[in-house]
Amino acid sequence: MSIQLECKDLTLGYEGSAVAEELNFSVSEGDYLCILGENGSGKSTLIKALLGLKPQMSGEIIRHGDIKVGDIGYLPQQTAIQRDFPASVREIVISGCLPKCGLRPFYTKEEKKLAGETMARLGITELAGRCYRELSGGQQQRVLLARALCAAQKMLLLDEPVTGLDPKAQTDMYELINELNKSGITVIMVSHDFAAATSYASHILHIGAHRQLFFGTTADYLASGVGKSFSERTVSEENG
Amino acid sequence: MADLAAKLQLYFSYPFVWYALIVGLLIALCSSLLGVTLVLKRFSYIGDGLSHVAFGAMAVAGITGLTNNNYVVIPITVISAILLLRTGQNAKINGDAAIAMISVGALAVGYLLMNLFPSSANISGDVCTTLFGSTSILTLKREDVILCIVMSVIVISAFLLFYHKIFAVTFDESFMKAAGVKAGVYNLVIAVITALIIVLAMNLVGSLLISALIIFPALSAMRVFKSFRSVVICSAAVSVFCAGAGIFVSVMFGTPVGSTIVVTDIAVFFIFCIISLFTRRKAL
Numbered sequence: 001m002s003i004q005l006e007c008k009d010l011t012l013g014y015e016g017s018a019v020a021e022e023l024n025f026s027v028s029e030g031d032y033l034c035i036l037g038e039n040g041s042g043k044s045t046l047i048k049a050l051l052g053l054k055p056q057m058s059g060e061i062i063r064h065g066d067i068k069v070g071d072i073g074y075l076p077q078q079t080a081i082q083r084d085f086p087a088s089v090r091e092i093v094i095s096g097c098l099p100k101c102g103l104r105p106f107y108t109k110e111e112k113k114l115a116g117e118t119m120a121r122l123g124i125t126e127l128a129g130r131c132y133r134e135l136s137g138g139q140q141q142r143v144l145l146a147r148a149l150c151a152a153q154k155m156l157l158l159d160e161p162v163t164g165l166d167p168k169a170q171t172d173m174y175e176l177i178n179e180l181n182k183s184g185i186t187v188i189m190v191s192h193d194f195a196a197a198t199s200y201a202s203h204i205l206h207i208g209a210h211r212q213l214f215f216g217t218t219a220d221y222l223a224s225g226v227g228k229s230f231s232e233r234t235v236s237e238e239n240g
Numbered sequence: 241m242a243d244l245a246a247k248l249q250l251y252f253s254y255p256f257v258w259y260a261l262i263v264g265l266l267i268a269l270c271s272s273l274l275g276v277t278l279v280l281k282r283f284s285y286i287g288d289g290l291s292h293v294a295f296g297a298m299a300v301a302g303i304t305g306l307t308n309n310n311y312v313v314i315p316i317t318v319i320s321a322i323l324l325l326r327t328g329q330n331a332k333i334n335g336d337a338a339i340a341m342i343s344v345g346a347l348a349v350g351y352l353l354m355n356l357f358p359s360s361a362n363i364s365g366d367v368c369t370t371l372f373g374s375t376s377i378l379t380l381k382r383e384d385v386i387l388c389i390v391m392s393v394i395v396i397s398a399f400l401l402f403y404h405k406i407f408a409v410t411f412d413e414s415f416m417k418a419a420g421v422k423a424g425v426y427n428l429v430i431a432v433i434t435a436l437i438i439v440l441a442m443n444l445v446g447s448l449l450i451s452a453l454i455i456f457p458a459l460s461a462m463r464v465f466k467s468f469r470s471v472v473i474c475s476a477a478v479s480v481f482c483a484g485a486g487i488f489v490s491v492m493f494g495t496p497v498g499s500t501i502v503v504t505d506i507a508v509f510f511i512f513c514i515i516s517l518f519t520r521r522k523a524l
Contacts, residue, residue, distance in 0.1 A: 051417075053414075074419065088469075091468050095407060095411065
């Protein structure tokens with residue numbers, strides 16, 4: 001398995017103050033990496049850095065082989081603007097092909113075909129003509145996932161993909177991501193869902209306040225006990 | 241009825257009525273195209289803000305005594321549009337506060353200048369005309385019409401060329417940035433086109449009613465249609481229809497052009513609201 005993405009002594013922050021320091025981890029082809037961390041642990045800053053939208057304060061992000069900036073399919077969290085946006089599913093999915101267009105004003109036949117195939121792959125072909133704002137939360141996430149797959153076929157970066165979904169839709173979403181991963185796509189998922197992370201992911205990166213607590217395989221993570229406090233706290237928060 | 245037809249025929253034998261109609265329809269078309277994007281990007285008020293800037297610039301242009309005010313007004317408005325969209329990203333001053341600041345400031349400075357250096361005896365009349373565009377569309381010169389046609393061609397072709405990009409950047413800026421699209425450039429394109437439309441539209445409805453021309457057709461179309469393309473097409477159709485109907489009514493009954501068009505837009509908006517009630521029920 002070849003390494004696609006590597007972070008060495010990566011420190012991230014805003015205006016001179018670090019939010020996450022000394023991150024060391026790597027992602028290989030076909031991995032399913034889950035980045036766990038509480039709010040304020042610098043998860044979203046890390047996402048921006050991985051996507052190439054934000055420069056790091058120190059350390060480096062190395063993109064190996066054929067992964068370049070822009071080659072990571074990104075599933076962002078939903079914004080308020082999108083919730084009442086009049087757009088059909090087809091229009092949104094094909095907009096994932098836009099980065100390939102450059103200055104060309106229209107989509108080519110191949111791009112339309114790719115959009116159609118991706119919709120079929122995620123089981124949303126029959127929704128193609130529907131309005132995005134009338135879909136359920138789970139369907140909306142599938143649409144955005146299809147768009148991400150149109151933009152990049154090798155690696156996906158998912159930012160809390162199940163937020164706001166009901167339990168059934170959450171399970172469906174996790175299963176779908178798992179299938180995509182099995183078909184060879186590298187997945188990086190940011191989450192604070194301990195249970196899902198440990199049952200699906202192959203690797204875990206756990207970030208605490210300002211520093212990295214753990215990076216390794218899921219089995220090692222469970223054995224190490226680093227996640228124990230996190231899981232107990234999550235459970236007690238949910239119960240309380 | 242025959243009386244009405246005869247009256248129409250008489251009016252349309254004058255070139256200035258034709259000029260008004262051409263300019264009115266083109267401006268309505270241009271403003272509605274961008275209206276959808278602006279409403280969705282939560283920039284409904286940028287039209288208002290920029291039109292006040294254009295008002296201030298108009299006052300400055302009046303003092304300089306240039307033959308064509310547009311040479312001063314267009315650059316100032318375009319620069320303000322770019323600055324406004326920039327501050328929206330930097331967030332030192334919030335987007336809405338920046339718009340309010342610039343628009344109120346420009347309005348005050350403009351009115352002050354108009355009073356200090358009056359270009360005609362009737363200042364309040366001048367101000368009223370600039371704000372509500374009462375009759376200026378009927379006093380257009382050939383030169384204005386040509387300028388308007390050229391600008392409209394620029395706006396419409398830019399919109400068509402960048403259509404997919406404008407859609408994508410409006411729907412999800414962060415995704416496009418992550419995928420390597422220069423979202424900032426397209427936001428700049430949107431800002432410049434918006435500024436051009438607003439300067440154009442000042443001739444038609446005046447600076448106070450420009451927002452109406454931009455947002456009403458878009459809001460009407462969004463009530464009923466469900467894809468971005470159909471919303472854009474419908475909003476253009478609604479806007480052109482309302483402008484045409486408004487100009488006819490105002491020519492026939494001597495009502496102020498700008499407000500007549502806006503009232504037509506409001507009426508259509510309510511009709512679309514009622515239609516959406518029925519279509520929603522059917523969907524359930």
